[in-house]
Amino acid sequence: MLKLKKISNGRKNVEQVKELLDSRSGDNLAKYRETAAGILKNVQKNGDLAVLEYTSRFDGVDFEASELEVKEAEIEAALKEVDQDFIKALKNAAANIKDFHAEQKDKSWQKQKKPGIITGQICQPLKRAGVYVPGGRAAYPSSVLMTVIPAKVAGVEEIIMLTPPDKEGKVSPVILAAAKIAGVDRIFKIGGAQAVAAAAYGTETIPGVDIIVGPGNIYVSMAKELVFGQVKIDMIAGPSEIMIMAEKDSNPAYIAADLMSQAEHDPLASSILVTDAPELIEKVKEELEKQIKEMSKKDIIKESLENFGLMIEVVNQEAALEMINLVAPEHLELAVKNPFELLPAVENAGSIFLGEYTPEPIGDYYAGPNHVLPTNSTARFFSPLSVRDFVKYSGFIHYSKEALKEASDDVICLAEGEGLDAHANSIKIRKQDQ
Amino acid sequence: MLKLKKISNGRKNVEQVKELLDSRSGDNLAKYRETAAGILKNVQKNGDLAVLEYTSRFDGVDFEASELEVKEAEIEAALKEVDQDFIKALKNAAANIKDFHAEQKDKSWQKQKKPGIITGQICQPLKRAGVYVPGGRAAYPSSVLMTVIPAKVAGVEEIIMLTPPDKEGKVSPVILAAAKIAGVDRIFKIGGAQAVAAAAYGTETIPGVDIIVGPGNIYVSMAKELVFGQVKIDMIAGPSEIMIMAEKDSNPAYIAADLMSQAEHDPLASSILVTDAPELIEKVKEELEKQIKEMSKKDIIKESLENFGLMIEVVNQEAALEMINLVAPEHLELAVKNPFELLPAVENAGSIFLGEYTPEPIGDYYAGPNHVLPTNSTARFFSPLSVRDFVKYSGFIHYSKEALKEASDDVICLAEGEGLDAHANSIKIRKQDQ
Numbered sequence: 001m002l003k004l005k006k007i008s009n010g011r012k013n014v015e016q017v018k019e020l021l022d023s024r025s026g027d028n029l030a031k032y033r034e035t036a037a038g039i040l041k042n043v044q045k046n047g048d049l050a051v052l053e054y055t056s057r058f059d060g061v062d063f064e065a066s067e068l069e070v071k072e073a074e075i076e077a078a079l080k081e082v083d084q085d086f087i088k089a090l091k092n093a094a095a096n097i098k099d100f101h102a103e104q105k106d107k108s109w110q111k112q113k114k115p116g117i118i119t120g121q122i123c124q125p126l127k128r129a130g131v132y133v134p135g136g137r138a139a140y141p142s143s144v145l146m147t148v149i150p151a152k153v154a155g156v157e158e159i160i161m162l163t164p165p166d167k168e169g170k171v172s173p174v175i176l177a178a179a180k181i182a183g184v185d186r187i188f189k190i191g192g193a194q195a196v197a198a199a200a201y202g203t204e205t206i207p208g209v210d211i212i213v214g215p216g217n218i219y220v221s222m223a224k225e226l227v228f229g230q231v232k233i234d235m236i237a238g239p240s241e242i243m244i245m246a247e248k249d250s251n252p253a254y255i256a257a258d259l260m261s262q263a264e265h266d267p268l269a270s271s272i273l274v275t276d277a278p279e280l281i282e283k284v285k286e287e288l289e290k291q292i293k294e295m296s297k298k299d300i301i302k303e304s305l306e307n308f309g310l311m312i313e314v315v316n317q318e319a320a321l322e323m324i325n326l327v328a329p330e331h332l333e334l335a336v337k338n339p340f341e342l343l344p345a346v347e348n349a350g351s352i353f354l355g356e357y358t359p360e361p362i363g364d365y366y367a368g369p370n371h372v373l374p375t376n377s378t379a380r381f382f383s384p385l386s387v388r389d390f391v392k393y394s395g396f397i398h399y400s401k402e403a404l405k406e407a408s409d410d411v412i413c414l415a416e417g418e419g420l421d422a423h424a425n426s427i428k429i430r431k432q433d434q
Numbered sequence: 435m436l437k438l439k440k441i442s443n444g445r446k447n448v449e450q451v452k453e454l455l456d457s458r459s460g461d462n463l464a465k466y467r468e469t470a471a472g473i474l475k476n477v478q479k480n481g482d483l484a485v486l487e488y489t490s491r492f493d494g495v496d497f498e499a500s501e502l503e504v505k506e507a508e509i510e511a512a513l514k515e516v517d518q519d520f521i522k523a524l525k526n527a528a529a530n531i532k533d534f535h536a537e538q539k540d541k542s543w544q545k546q547k548k549p550g551i552i553t554g555q556i557c558q559p560l561k562r563a564g565v566y567v568p569g570g571r572a573a574y575p576s577s578v579l580m581t582v583i584p585a586k587v588a589g590v591e592e593i594i595m596l597t598p599p600d601k602e603g604k605v606s607p608v609i610l611a612a613a614k615i616a617g618v619d620r621i622f623k624i625g626g627a628q629a630v631a632a633a634a635y636g637t638e639t640i641p642g643v644d645i646i647v648g649p650g651n652i653y654v655s656m657a658k659e660l661v662f663g664q665v666k667i668d669m670i671a672g673p674s675e676i677m678i679m680a681e682k683d684s685n686p687a688y689i690a691a692d693l694m695s696q697a698e699h700d701p702l703a704s705s706i707l708v709t710d711a712p713e714l715i716e717k718v719k720e721e722l723e724k725q726i727k728e729m730s731k732k733d734i735i736k737e738s739l740e741n742f743g744l745m746i747e748v749v750n751q752e753a754a755l756e757m758i759n760l761v762a763p764e765h766l767e768l769a770v771k772n773p774f775e776l777l778p779a780v781e782n783a784g785s786i787f788l789g790e791y792t793p794e795p796i797g798d799y800y801a802g803p804n805h806v807l808p809t810n811s812t813a814r815f816f817s818p819l820s821v822r823d824f825v826k827y828s829g830f831i832h833y834s835k836e837a838l839k840e841a842s843d844d845v846i847c848l849a850e851g852e853g854l855d856a857h858a859n860s861i862k863i864r865k866q867d868q
Binding site for chain 1 (some may be wrong): 517519520522523524526527530533534537538543545547551552553555556558560561571574575576608644645663665666670687688691692694695697698699725728729730731735773774777780781782783784785786787788789790791792793794795796797798799800801802803804807808812813814815816817818820822826827828829830831832833834835837838841843844845847848849851852853854855856857858859860861863864
């Protein structure tokens with residue numbers, strides 16, 4: 001019997017939901033941060049030497065520096081080794097992801113406000129991006145597509161991938177295949193905080209990058225936080241969550257399946273149903289009992305659902321939407337008949353799945369929008385990973401002699417008002433010459 | 435006699451320039467971070483009570499909670515008290531800034547890839563923004579315009595300003611005037627790490643926000659870093675810098691004036707001339723000696739120029755541009771005859787000033803592009819403050835029953851390939867029903 005938490009109605013319950021979600025975050029990160037900081041320092045100072053040492057210690061592989069990079073032959077072999085249906089599915093997914101992200105491209109522009117005054121903004125891709133891919137069972141080829149393709153679409157010149165080797169010094173063939181399909185330029189067998197350090201500072205073998213993206217363990221996350229400012233990073237991902245909004249006639253079997261698909265990721269994942277139909281909650285519970293038996297990760301699903309799952313009963317759809325906006329979930333399914341009618345009322349959510357035939361996995365793998373999303377209520381202000389993360393902007397200004405003259409008095413007045421007379425002088429000295 | 439550093443040519447000199455810029459950053463931040471963390475914790479726990487205590491201790495003002503917010507009458511009084519030419523200049527600047535930032539607005543979109551498949555992206559403003567404005571002599575009305583207007587243009591519902599009171603419990607009238615002109619909704623007399631804490635967590639009096647922007651002292655910066663993730667923040671600004679690229683016929687008086695206008699900000703500011711004309715360097719030096727005498731901040735200018743100023747001689751324009759791109763300066767002046775010809779070669783710079791009649795102060799105050807810029811070589815990957823900082827995105831997906839059926843095999847294959855069978859189940863259970 002699954003023991004599921006249930007709450008009903010009322011604005012104050014939002015606090016309960018937030019507390020539940022927050023309780024997933026560990027708060028004693030100091031020791032991980034310290035370890036990561038030590039690794040960063042060592043790699044910054046000793047380069048490849050330090051990287052090889054850590055690779056030996058943490059991954060159990062004794063590499064020469066020249067063995068850090070994956071060779072073209074390994075990639076070709078991987079592409080043959082991997083199941084061809086899987087390759088085909090990856091390629092179809094990659095095409096959809098590319099197609100969606102292409103719409104996010106921004107352009108440089110300039111405008112002439114009046115004769116002699118031009119202002120504008122230049123949008124350029126970052127030069128080099130580093131994509132981290134965890135090893136072992138957390139190595140998801142879908143995440144390779146989701147992190148690499150936006151960089152590729154942005155026009156990043158060189159994309160390097162960093163991923164830890166297994167005990168035999170190899171990288172999983174599906175990861176190599178996904179990297180090839182997504183368009184990675186170079187792949188290095190290096191993981192953990194040492195990978196983040198190498199990419200941030202550069203070593204003899206590993207080129208320094210401008211941005212590091214992708215999920216990793218706690219050491220990787222800490223290292224990313226610590227190198228932020230030295231390079232750009234994407235968000236620090238917390239445990240994952242889904243909220244499903246459903247109504248009386250929603251299909252309980254679908255909802256149960258989708259709650260479980262979130263729960264299987266991690267005992268810390270949170271799966272929440274919110275509905276104005278109390279009878280639906282009971283039906284979903286029954287479906288969960290039934291379906292969980294067949295799941296290979298049933299222990300994780302049970303732990304996740306019992307600790308961080310939640311059934312919320314509200315008075316009406318409006319109350320459900322209010323709850324959703326206050327929680328700001330990473331994933332939101334509107335498993336209702338008319339989801340597009342509700343969409344304008346959704347203010348805070350990372351990715352929104354509309355209708356009963358749009359389960360989260362179609363977005364996790366396939367439809368095109370990114371699956372790297374703001375977690376833990378940060379959809380209030382953070383955004384999905386996108387092409388925007390891989391570009392940067394410069395402003396520019398041109399004033400003619402005459403235009404400057406016309407603006408002179410205002411600018412001098414402002415500069416002097418702020419007590420910055422060298423600023424005023426820079427305008428005055430030009431005005432004098434006129 | 436000013437003692438100016440000079441280097442010439444050669445790619446390896448870029449390292450010297452970078453070391454010079456880096457040497458401005460203090461590296462022992464731990465104790466500031468600890469102090470800020472303590473303040474954050476106290477405000478999070480004790481709300482207004484803690485805020486009032488810190489305001490008494492650090493600002494020397496004993497407020498009641500009801501006195502924290504600036505009253506409408508104070509703002510009206512300020513608008514009358516401030517010099518009317520200054521008000522007019524601020525309004526003209528605000529109009530230009532608004533005009534420029536309006537071009538940065540992004541739209542939501544959706545597309546129907548084929549019948550039954552809709553994907554899209556929603557762009558929405560953040561709900562509430564907090565703008566920090568330092569007190570005392572660092573209180574710049576121009577920075578109020580530059581931080582508030584992008585939020586306003588983005589459509590942020592409520593913009594609150596946080597600024598420390600002076601000893602009399604007042605806020606500078608020019609700051610209040612700028613806030614009014616820019617469109618701030620509420621102003622609170624609260625500074626330091628306690629202001630950041632109050633805005634991040636909310637107190638009885640101060641509403642919690644979604645983003646905190648604006649410069650501040652080291653405690654403010656540390657507090658912003660620490661609340662990042664709880665809210666969004668803009669960049670952590672380091673010391674400021676300018677690079678001026680000039681040629682044989684460039685006007686040395688203008689260049690000297692512009693180098694000084696950067697230098698007067700801060701002894702840690704860095705002003706760099708890069709040119710292929712050695713004779714120009716000598717002329718600029720002479721001009722500096724001449725003009726510095728008249729400057730009210732001549733001591734700061736001297737200290738900045740001697741410690742962190744630099745004259746760089748290169749072989750040709752190409753070498754100058756290479757140097758610029760490797761340094762990635764916050765401000766770049768192309769003080770040459772044909773600046774637009776060089777613009778496409780500029781890869782890394784926060785804001786670019788084109789031609790001899792476009793000195794940095796026209797951008798600092800007036801032209802429209804933002805003056806909150808990435809410092810210390812981070813223009814390689816960071817961007818000026820913009821409307822983009824005040825919005826967030828959600829992805830969305832809709833698949834019809836038929837469209838899902840068509841995609842089913844691919845998605846099931848990918849999910850099973852990653853060992854996530856609850857994901858596969860969520861697709862299969864819908865496929866069965868068809």
